[in-house]
Amino acid sequence: MSTTLLVFFALAAISLLAAWRVVTDPQIMHAGLWMGLCFVGVAGIFLLLTAEFLAGVQILVYVGAITTIILFGIMLSDVEEVQPQEPPFYRFRRRFGRWWQPALPLLVAAAFLVALFTIYGQAGWSDLQPVGPAASTPAGLDIPAIGHALFGPYALPAEAASVLLLSALLGALVLAMREETLRVFRGSPGSSRVLQPGSGMAGREVNAGETDHPGQDEKKEVGAGT
Amino acid sequence: MIPLGYFLGFGVLLFALGLYGVLTQRSAIRMVMAIELMLNAANINFLAFTRYLYPDDPRGAIWAIFVMTVAAAEVAVGLAVILVLSRRRQTIDVDAAEEMKH
Amino acid sequence: MYLAATSSLPLRLYQWTEQLFTDLGLPLWLLAVLVATVKAALIIGFILINVIFLIWLERKLGGHIQNRLGPVYTGPFGLLQTVADALKVLVKEDIIPAAADRWVFMAAPLVAFVPSVMIWLVVPFAPGVQARDLNIGTLYVAAMTGCTVPALLMAGWSSGNKWSLLGAFRAGAQLVSYEVPLILATLAVVMLAGSLSLNDIIRAQQESTWFIFLQPLGFVVYLISAIAELNRTPFDLPEAESELVAGFNTEYSGFRFAIFFLTEYANLLGSSAIAATLFLGGWSGPFLPPFVWFLLKTYLFVFLAMWIRFTLPRLRVDQLMNLSWKFLLPVALINVLGTGVFVAL
Numbered sequence: 001m002s003t004t005l006l007v008f009f010a011l012a013a014i015s016l017l018a019a020w021r022v023v024t025d026p027q028i029m030h031a032g033l034w035m036g037l038c039f040v041g042v043a044g045i046f047l048l049l050t051a052e053f054l055a056g057v058q059i060l061v062y063v064g065a066i067t068t069i070i071l072f073g074i075m076l077s078d079v080e081e082v083q084p085q086e087p088p089f090y091r092f093r094r095r096f097g098r099w100w101q102p103a104l105p106l107l108v109a110a111a112f113l114v115a116l117f118t119i120y121g122q123a124g125w126s127d128l129q130p131v132g133p134a135a136s137t138p139a140g141l142d143i144p145a146i147g148h149a150l151f152g153p154y155a156l157p158a159e160a161a162s163v164l165l166l167s168a169l170l171g172a173l174v175l176a177m178r179e180e181t182l183r184v185f186r187g188s189p190g191s192s193r194v195l196q197p198g199s200g201m202a203g204r205e206v207n208a209g210e211t212d213h214p215g216q217d218e219k220k221e222v223g224a225g226t
Numbered sequence: 227m228i229p230l231g232y233f234l235g236f237g238v239l240l241f242a243l244g245l246y247g248v249l250t251q252r253s254a255i256r257m258v259m260a261i262e263l264m265l266n267a268a269n270i271n272f273l274a275f276t277r278y279l280y281p282d283d284p285r286g287a288i289w290a291i292f293v294m295t296v297a298a299a300e301v302a303v304g305l306a307v308i309l310v311l312s313r314r315r316q317t318i319d320v321d322a323a324e325e326m327k328h
Numbered sequence: 329m330y331l332a333a334t335s336s337l338p339l340r341l342y343q344w345t346e347q348l349f350t351d352l353g354l355p356l357w358l359l360a361v362l363v364a365t366v367k368a369a370l371i372i373g374f375i376l377i378n379v380i381f382l383i384w385l386e387r388k389l390g391g392h393i394q395n396r397l398g399p400v401y402t403g404p405f406g407l408l409q410t411v412a413d414a415l416k417v418l419v420k421e422d423i424i425p426a427a428a429d430r431w432v433f434m435a436a437p438l439v440a441f442v443p444s445v446m447i448w449l450v451v452p453f454a455p456g457v458q459a460r461d462l463n464i465g466t467l468y469v470a471a472m473t474g475c476t477v478p479a480l481l482m483a484g485w486s487s488g489n490k491w492s493l494l495g496a497f498r499a500g501a502q503l504v505s506y507e508v509p510l511i512l513a514t515l516a517v518v519m520l521a522g523s524l525s526l527n528d529i530i531r532a533q534q535e536s537t538w539f540i541f542l543q544p545l546g547f548v549v550y551l552i553s554a555i556a557e558l559n560r561t562p563f564d565l566p567e568a569e570s571e572l573v574a575g576f577n578t579e580y581s582g583f584r585f586a587i588f589f590l591t592e593y594a595n596l597l598g599s600s601a602i603a604a605t606l607f608l609g610g611w612s613g614p615f616l617p618p619f620v621w622f623l624l625k626t627y628l629f630v631f632l633a634m635w636i637r638f639t640l641p642r643l644r645v646d647q648l649m650n651l652s653w654k655f656l657l658p659v660a661l662i663n664v665l666g667t668g669v670f671v672a673l
Contacts, residue, residue: 004227012236019240019243022243022263023243023244023251031256031259035259035263038240038266042269045270051273052462054273054287056464056467056471058294060470061298063475065298068481069301069305070255071478072500073308075493076312077255077312109242109243109246109249117235120231120234120235128279138276138281139284140282140284146284146287146291149288150288154288161296168303169302175303175307
């Protein structure tokens with residue numbers, strides 16, 4: 001067995017174990033951390049596929065940003081693990097007992113697994129070796145080629161993606177804002193509390209009377225005028 | 227060298243684990259995590275096919291980049307929704323937010 | 329083997345070892361593992377020696393800026409003070425709080441430490457002296473810097489202490505916010521050099537001029553964001569003593585605390601080395617040997633960071649977020665736009 005193959009198996013084993021823990025770990029914070037480990041393993045697999053750029057982006061976006069946001073989400077939502085009051089498939093359960101609940105999703109996933117493996121086998125992809133030299137990056141995964149394609153023929157989708165990101169940013173901001181903040185921004189009466197603008201995730205509320213920020217004066221009058 | 231099938235097999239296993247997670251979990255955050263696993267599995271396929279079947283075509287890599295972009299946007303908006311849900315309902319059970327169904 | 333490629337003594341050593349391996353019939357991947365281990369040992373040794381010196385320097389500089397002497401008793405000029413402190417910390421008891429999440433608590437310092445060492449994989453010390461010249465150099469550095477956030481969240485959450493948790497929250501929000509202008513400032517440099525590789529960036533600066541002259545705006549944005557990324561004093565809200573005890577590492581003691589401390593200074597050194605490479609031409613310079621230039625430029629940034637630390641007071645949370653999102657981000661975007669126009673002309 002070659003060294004690359006050994007490395008592949010190690011990375012695959014780590015990622016799959018981590019992924020398994022993501023869907024089964026009873027402690028949701030641990031599940032989030034396992035997810036981070038799984039992303040690191042997938043980045044290693046990307047490196048084996050000679051896609052260095054995407055491996056870097058994978059670490060930057062998935063480990064650096066998405067895992068962080070999800071950990072934040074877990075901590076901010078501050079909710080105990082979901083305890084199902086009325087379990088799914090409860091009619092089946094009454095009739096057939098407890099084993100139905102985990103068995104059905106398992107069955108779906110297994111069916112999917114078998115179907116895809118069959119398709120891959122039929123296509124003759126299972127033993128395919130790469131064309132060209134083994135270790136070097138092919139032209140399609142080279143950074144300049146990706147850049148030229150992304151800002152050449154695919155410039156419009158790239159722009160659309162950036163608009164999507166911008167709207168997601170603003171949407172998330174508006175959704176997660178507290179009612180008081182929204183009222184302040186709309187300028188509507190009814191709120192004597194003013195949120196310090198830009199206090200971000202901390203969401204720190206300050207009584208309007210306590211602020212000595214010069215920019216707050218107008219808002220204070222809005223609150224006081226009602 | 228590693229045959230293509232190994233990468234595809236790894237991708238399928240990862241996707242199946244994600245699928246299992248989405249089907250079994252009731253907590254919204256866990257469903258988001260399982261969806262991320264599935265997106266990762268899709269990216270592995272894009273890159274593996276680029277590497278083994280179309281080595282001169284950058285489209286696979288571009289797809290992978292778009293998948294990551296969409297994943298980032300999805301997580302940001304999804305967690306904002308979950309945050310509002312947890313503030314209003316004190317739960318993140320997806321079955322608790324079902325009144326739009328009726 | 330990049331390290332061996334240009335300098336003669338390592339090259340001869342490498343050839344001799346290779347010969348030895350073929351004579352003894354040992355597999356070549358074992359040689360690769362050996363070379364990697366030697367490189368890692370050299371880099372970790374470099375970091376450790378420099379961190380010991382950095383901690384002394386910080387205390388001494390702080391002392392003199394505040395009109396006192398700093399450490400004087402242990403060794404000449406108090407140089408061995410850090411060694412004594414390190415020994416003291418290492419023999420202390422390794423306490424794990426009862427409320428802590430044991431495994432996460434134990435893993436967090438290591439998860440924080442590993443990326444801070446891995447940054448040095450791509451740092452060019454001198455022509456040809458680099459552990460690996462990755463073609464995604466700057467992206468790799470950004471990715472490794474980003475890996476710190478989950479580690480801090482792990483430390484803060486697993487401690488089971490509200491101060492730790494608040495510190496971790498602040499650290500996460502701050503690091504994520506300042507990563508954006510940091511990467512945009514790096515992006516402008518990458519656009520000028522036309523490559524992500526740190527070696528190519530140095531070469532581009534040798535051909536034209538240091539990028540600090542072409543990118544004054546980018547440099548300021550980079551400096552502010554880098555100091556914020558390092559959680560150093562104007563931005564040290566995650567571990568603000570007067571508010572949060574010690575932030576995310578409140579519950580850590582002994583060996584694990586030492587690793588957090590080491591990570592902090594290794595990150596300072598790493599960021600300074602990257603800044604010197606991106607904006608001051610790295611190892612290039614006249615008269616002196618390249619490695620000396622590299623050290624001089626790196627320590628210029630270290631000195632700047634320490635000077636700022638002992639000069640400016642701490643920001644408030646809202647000022648911190650305003651600075652990043654309402655000032656640094658627009659400035660960095662305008663800088664990228666301007667650089668794009670400049671490159672296109």
